[in-house]
Amino acid sequence: MPNSNQPLRRVLIVSANPLFREGLRKIYAERWEAKAFIAGMATTMAEALEALHHHQPDLMIVDYDDKTINRAEFLEHFVSDENPMQVMLVSLGQSGEVLIYDRKRLTPAQAETWDPWPGES
Amino acid sequence: MSSGQRISIMVVDDHALFRRGLISLLDEMPEFVVVGEAANGQEAVENIQRVAPDLLLLDINMPVMDGIQALSAIRKKLPEQKVLMLTISQNDDDLIDAIVSGANGYLLKNAEPDVLRATIQQVVAGNAVLAPEITNKVLQAVRRAKTDRGRGLLSDREIDVLKCLARGQTTSQIAATLFISENTVKTHIRHILEKMEVNNRAEAVARASQMDLI
Numbered sequence: 001m002p003n004s005n006q007p008l009r010r011v012l013i014v015s016a017n018p019l020f021r022e023g024l025r026k027i028y029a030e031r032w033e034a035k036a037f038i039a040g041m042a043t044t045m046a047e048a049l050e051a052l053h054h055h056q057p058d059l060m061i062v063d064y065d066d067k068t069i070n071r072a073e074f075l076e077h078f079v080s081d082e083n084p085m086q087v088m089l090v091s092l093g094q095s096g097e098v099l100i101y102d103r104k105r106l107t108p109a110q111a112e113t114w115d116p117w118p119g120e121s
Numbered sequence: 122m123s124s125g126q127r128i129s130i131m132v133v134d135d136h137a138l139f140r141r142g143l144i145s146l147l148d149e150m151p152e153f154v155v156v157g158e159a160a161n162g163q164e165a166v167e168n169i170q171r172v173a174p175d176l177l178l179l180d181i182n183m184p185v186m187d188g189i190q191a192l193s194a195i196r197k198k199l200p201e202q203k204v205l206m207l208t209i210s211q212n213d214d215d216l217i218d219a220i221v222s223g224a225n226g227y228l229l230k231n232a233e234p235d236v237l238r239a240t241i242q243q244v245v246a247g248n249a250v251l252a253p254e255i256t257n258k259v260l261q262a263v264r265r266a267k268t269d270r271g272r273g274l275l276s277d278r279e280i281d282v283l284k285c286l287a288r289g290q291t292t293s294q295i296a297a298t299l300f301i302s303e304n305t306v307k308t309h310i311r312h313i314l315e316k317m318e319v320n321n322r323a324e325a326v327a328r329a330s331q332m333d334l335i
Contacts, residue, residue, distance in 0.1 A: 017231045023142015026149070092230060093209055095136035095183075 010039035012055050014048040015063035020092045024061055045069050049077060059086045065093060078103070128245050131157040131174035133165040133191070134207070135183040139230070143178070143207075146234055153241065162191025169195055169202070176245050179224075181208040181215050189218045196223040205244045207237070216255055217262055226250040268333040274316050280334055282309040287326045287335045 011028060015021035025038050039055040042048040048069065052060065064071035071089065078087055078101060089099040106114055130153055134140040140158060147153045157172035159165040162179075163186040169177065177195070181188035188206060195202055205226040206219045219227055226244040228237060229252045243250045251259060275283070278299075285295040292310075296303045310322065319325050329335045 018233045019143060019146065019230055019237060020139055022234055023139060023146050026145035027138075027142050030145070090138060092136070092139060095134075095139075098138070 006035075009036040009058035010055055011036050012040050012042065012048075012051050012057035012060045013038060013063075014042045014051070014060060014069060015092070016043050016065055016068035017063060017092050018043075020063055024063075024090075028061070043068070045073060048074070052077070056083065057085065059088065061088045061090065063090050063092055065091065075101075127152055127154045128176060128241060129154050129156040129174045130176050130178055130241070131155070131159070131165070131169065131172050132178045133159045133162065133183075133188070134178075134180040135160050136180070150238055153238075162186030162188055162194075165191050166194045166198075170198065175203060176241055177202060177204045178207045178241075179204055181206060181210050181219065189215065189222055192219065192222040192224060203244050205241060205250075211255060211258070213258055213262065216258055220259070227255060228252045229254060264333060272334065275313065275334065279309050279313050279316075280329075282306060283313060283325060283329045284335050286310070286322050287329070 009032075011032070013021055013024050013028075015024065021041055021043070025041060028036070029038050036059070039057055040051045042051045045068065048060075048062070051057075062069065062071075062074055064074060071091075078085075081103075082105065083103075084105045085103050087101040087103075089101070130147060132140055132144055132147070132155060134143070137160070140160070144155045144158060147155050156174050157168060159168060161183045165177065165179065166186065179188045179192060186194075188208065192204055192206075195204065200223075203225050204223070205228060206224045207228050207230060208215065209230045210216075211229065216227060226240055226249060228240050228250070232240070232252065240250045272280070281299055282295060285298055290298065292303050292306050295306045299306070310325075313325050314320065314322075317325055317328050319328055326335070
């Protein structure tokens, strides 16, 4: 059951490849139905940056191909911004590991008690 | 067609996210039913007879066994199996190898879902389908093969003689151009006509032109 106290998280999918983009939308829309919704999709770097500003997503899933959507250029924007956001970097061209970046914003007090490895003693 | 009137499909791709997404998309299309999946060519070869899909959607670059090797192995067991390559590769060798190994279609992963949908239907209907982006590569490869075959057929000197004939030169003019005797020119022309299986100089020039030799 969805937690009514927790607002649905916004997810933005960025991919120049329609089959991959639609496939990601389909699987995550179903899997995260109770927690998140697909707020938008983008197909180019310019669209992605505009959508980032417009939707203020909690999570961006970025399929970089280094032609249409450049990984390094995207990460520059990611690092220079400050709002809390997670990024999942995937690539249709590479079936290897998926990279997750998790940008958090803490107060100094929160930072003092922050546990970067929750669940470990 | 199995599964009622729906086209049954087996998806083979090592990229789990792409494979799962693709299966979700195909499941949304009422005319298709996904009956199996595999993460590499070997799994596909081992399971295809049991799964018996109408169509195999096959990636090329995969670990353990790639799509071309899998296609060759499947063709030996199931010569009538419909196989559509769905790949990111626009590499000439992959493309030609897939066609030579018996692929019924070749589509790129950057295709629109509607294009994939139409291509699957075309391939299952018995047509061969190539992505528009790569059709030109295939035509170039065929032309190259034809030219290579022609170049293997004739010697460099015979091609020089053909070029002279194409310019409308007479035997004596060719002899002067190439610094050889008229008898040698005639011998070259006789060999050219024999090798190209044509009856006269005009036909030889026309055939050579078709073969991109001149």
